[in-house]
Amino acid sequence: MEGYSTAALRQLDHCNKCGFCLPACPTFLETGLEMASPRGRLAIAEEVMAGRMPLSDYVAEHMYLCLDCRACEVACPSGVEFDRVLADTRFLLNRAGIPPAGNPRMQRLLLGTVARPRRLRLLKGAVRAYQALGLRALARRPAVRRLLPARLRNLEAMLPDQAEQVRALRPPARKTAPGTGPGTVTVAFFPGCVQAALFEGTNARTVRVLEHFGARVVPAAGFGCCGALHGHAGDREQAKALARQNIEAFERSGAEYLVNNAGGCGTFLKEYPRLFEDEPDWLPRAEAFAARVRDASELLLELPGPPRWQDGETAAGTKPRIVVTYQDSCHLRNVQRVWQEPRRILRRLPGVEYVELPGADQCCGSAGIYNVTHPEMSQAILDRKMASVKGVDPDVIVVANPGCQMQMLLGVERHGLGGKVRVMHLIDLVAETLGL
Ligand code: SF4
Ligand code: SF4
Structure with a gap:
């Protein structure tokens, strides 16, 4: 079928159908079904690629039941990059107008929110007001909880405590000076979308921790959502638009590294080159960008850190609490x-x-x-x-x-x-x- 990338087609050649990936797959472990396993999904994609199976709700159901956790890639002895096949199939489903399985309306609403800063600000304000007005405490009373639909109860339970996030915005009395002098690592911080809206305090702390460990965090503006959620949902054009925005923002910052604290976002940032494989103008910029992306935990181990940090002796002599x-x-x-x-x-x-x-x-x-x-x-x-x-x-x-x-x-x-x-x-x- 037209539309699959060469890289995706290559993955099917690599797969020898050994099944080593099956025990690593959460949906296979839950269902025991071949079609809910990586090998089963690859078999469906193979049929679609060969033109023997049309894109349909059946294909969407199996492709969207996948968590895209990529544990199968680690387990695979043949180096099959499962995500390339999954991403292309979801892209083709999206292009054909076949809605994602699960809850397409909710998916559209969430994707429409994360890419729009104004909507994210509204979300943050609404969650803060909800918690500050004591509605969370009310919603958690057993009598009220029983009345809430399960979906709403779950959403409520997932919300981080905003009072704690606001407290974390305040630096301690003894503020650490950012790193200075030759050899100081300069970083721009990538705030994310949901992370910036609901975990604003964690982001502020990330900057303080980086500075305490010896980095200089340069001011940087213009970053948006990383585009991962759009990419995983088959909306490649929106993912690319967000990627271009983030690449340009990082180039303007002049920093050596782009640090993030969200594993999912950081991965998509590091894989931006995949989005631009057929765009020679953007590919080198995406590659240069990806090479500078670091998870905060990676950099903390490279920075000087507090006394005895580098020799791993910071905790020596302290009692676990x-x-x-x-x-x-x-x-x-x-x-x-x-x-x-x-x-x-x-x-x-x-x-x-x-x-x-x-x-x-x-x-x-x-x-x-x-x-x-x-x-x-x-x-x-x-x-x-x-x-x-x-x-x-x-x-x-x-x-x-x-x-x-x-x-x-x-x-x-x-x-x-x-x-x-x-x-x-x-x-x-x-x-x-x-x-x-
Ligand atoms: S994806 Fe890898 S582990 Fe899974 S069946 Fe194919 S070759 Fe085997
Ligand atoms: S990425 Fe999908 S197929 Fe692979 S292990 Fe995760 S859920 Fe299973």
Whole structure:
């Protein structure tokens, strides 16, 4: 079928149908169905590519049940880049006007919101007003909760505490001076869309932590949504428009690195070259941009840091006060291959006992907007995750992506752990532990 890229077609040649990817796939583990596995989805795509199967609701159902977690890519011994096939098939479905399976109206609404700063500001204001007026407390009363539709109850549970986010905006009395002098790393900070609206305090802390660790964060304007949600939903043109905007904003900043604190966004930023493979004008700019993108955890291990940070002895002699576990962001781990860095940081924090979460490398069911468009599958995956969390019995679940953070907040509420287990971004825990 016309429309598949050469790179996507190549993946099918690489796949020898061995099935090693099946046990890594969350939707296969939930259903046990071949068609809900990477190999099954590749088989459907192969039929579509060969023109033996038309693009249809059936194809959309299977392509959108996929979380795009990319665990199959890590498990595959043949190096099949599953995402290339998935992205092209979703793009062709979108172009053919076949709506995404799940909840297309909700998907349209969410995609229309994240790319528009005005709507994001309205969202932030509405969530803050809702919580400040005490409506959250009201909605969480058992008698009221029972009356709320499940979808609304879940959305409510996912919202981060805005009072905490506003508190985090304020720098501590003893403010750290940004790094200066020759050799100082200059960075621009990528604020994201949902991250900037609902986790504004975490973003402010990321800048403070970077400066405390010795970087100089330069002012940069003009960044928008990374485009990941649009790209994953097959809207390639909108994803490209956002990518061009972000590339230009970074070029204007003059910084050495572009740092972000959201695993999903950072992955899409690093993969911008894929969007421009057939645009010679933009490809070199996208490649130069992607080479400068860093997750905050990557850079924190490269910067000078506080005393004894680089030799890993920051926590030496301190008594653990809290038990902390970590849930990987799928894209941060499976695509950026950043999974040791957050753990190394956690092990260096004073007062923290780090305990590995069994199955931390498996998706939590968030997957961008999947938890809203496919709530049943998402919650089944989340419930499996929470059983693992209960086994660890942590004080804090640490995450590195806003989607994971909201999903784990839902998990904590669903499993009666509210008030006992905190869900925190890695950077928030670093800032809190170091008094930043
Ligand atoms: S994608 Fe990789 S692991 Fe899965 S069936 Fe194909 S070759 Fe095997
Ligand atoms: S991306 Fe994730 S959900 Fe999709 S096929 Fe691969 S392992 Fe399964």
